[in-house]
Amino acid sequence: MFRSNASSFAKQLENCYQKKIEEAATRVFKTARFVHKSLIDKTPVWEGVTVRNYIMTIGTPYAGVLPEIGGVPTGRTNQMPLGTEPRRAENAAAALESGSVLTKVNAFSKIYITNNSDSVSGLEHGELPGDGYTPRSPNGMFGITLEEALSRLNSKAL
Amino acid sequence: MSKLDQARETIVSEIKNRVAASAFASIPIAYPNHAFSQPPNAPWVRVSLIGGDSNQASLGLSPTDRHVGILQFDVVVPEDSGIKTGNEIGEFLGSIFDKKQFLATPGNSLNFKVPSYIWMGTTQGGGVRLMVRIPYRRDVKDS
Numbered sequence: 001m002f003r004s005n006a007s008s009f010a011k012q013l014e015n016c017y018q019k020k021i022e023e024a025a026t027r028v029f030k031t032a033r034f035v036h037k038s039l040i041d042k043t044p045v046w047e048g049v050t051v052r053n054y055i056m057t058i059g060t061p062y063a064g065v066l067p068e069i070g071g072v073p074t075g076r077t078n079q080m081p082l083g084t085e086p087r088r089a090e091n092a093a094a095a096l097e098s099g100s101v102l103t104k105v106n107a108f109s110k111i112y113i114t115n116n117s118d119s120v121s122g123l124e125h126g127e128l129p130g131d132g133y134t135p136r137s138p139n140g141m142f143g144i145t146l147e148e149a150l151s152r153l154n155s156k157a158l
Numbered sequence: 159m160s161k162l163d164q165a166r167e168t169i170v171s172e173i174k175n176r177v178a179a180s181a182f183a184s185i186p187i188a189y190p191n192h193a194f195s196q197p198p199n200a201p202w203v204r205v206s207l208i209g210g211d212s213n214q215a216s217l218g219l220s221p222t223d224r225h226v227g228i229l230q231f232d233v234v235v236p237e238d239s240g241i242k243t244g245n246e247i248g249e250f251l252g253s254i255f256d257k258k259q260f261l262a263t264p265g266n267s268l269n270f271k272v273p274s275y276i277w278m279g280t281t282q283g284g285g286v287r288l289m290v291r292i293p294y295r296r297d298v299k300d301s
Contacts, residue, residue: 038211125278125289126232144210147226147293155215155224 025104031158032056032111035149036099039113040092042141043123046077048091053117056099061112069094078129161298165268166190166207168260169229173205176254182247196234196283201243203251204232215297222265225296229255229270234285241277244288248275255292265299 036056043051048068055062069090077085102111122128124140152158159167170189177183188194188204196202208228215224231251235244252273260268273292281287 125276127278127281139206139208143228143291143293144208144226147228147295148210151210151215151224151226151295152213155213157213 022104025108027153027158028108028111029102029104031149031153032102032113033099034152034158035145036113037096038145038148039115039141040095041083042139042145043120044077044082044128045085045088045091046074046129048074048085048087050115050117050119050123051088052091052095053115053120054095054098055114056101057112057114058101058106058109059112061114062098063114063116065116065118066094161266164261165296168268169207169255170205172254172260173251177251180250182250185247196285199236201233201235201247202285203247204234206230206232220265220300222297222299225298227294227296229292229294231290232281233288233290234281235288237280237284237286239286241286241288244277244286245275248288248290252290252292255294265297267297268294269297270294 036054040051040054043054045051048070049065052066052068055066068087070087071090072086075086119128124142126140149158173187177185177187186194186197186200186202188196188202190205190207194204206229208230210226210228212223212225214221216222231248233244233248233251235241235247252275255270256273258270260270271293273290276289276291278287278289
């Protein structure tokens, strides 16, 4: 006797499809978060305006420039290791906060991480700080973060 | 020799050998953390190895660790001298590593991608800079 299980099969297919969608959304979510944090962590801080302006948005890129969060003296950041600058914590936290717009529900929308500060290009290309100082981050932020993200995606670490 | 320094040694040796056999044999090259005097009014090159993060790239009893990075050449030419010389030097340096693989022993390899060439304008210390960037992946098998 022939017994059809077509409805059960279709249901399992549907569940499988939904599971794959959720897995993909999770990967997009994790990748965007990783890229956002990696850019911030690699960026040298003086006044804090560059780090403050890594803004994540969904659908439309952010067009403005936000002022840095001051409050504490900048300190002699040229003599400090990357990551220990006095103004890093507050400005980095504010920039990361913009990432709260991302959820797994909207993960398939266009995700933008913009930075419209004047100094971001110079920092990426090892041109800053200006004449008379030794650039603290000739390594840049974007190029190496892209390679890190691609490698992690390929190895399923993201 | 550490595996990390083996990669540096491979890259530096390749640059030295290929440049010595080229039309640019006399160009001064600044290698990472070596004393260097910038020549006045003449082209020169700076080499930088930009390290990125690492992750496990395969499973098994002796998995492969993958380290990503960027090999960067900064080709500096005198101001007001045009960009032809810089383009020629930069493209030559980029071609040394363009989609090349080194250290190709089982499980250990240094794989380069395609170079990018970006003119950066006037740079600190004088001159105009062409930035040549070649991303790479260094795979190391656990022994």
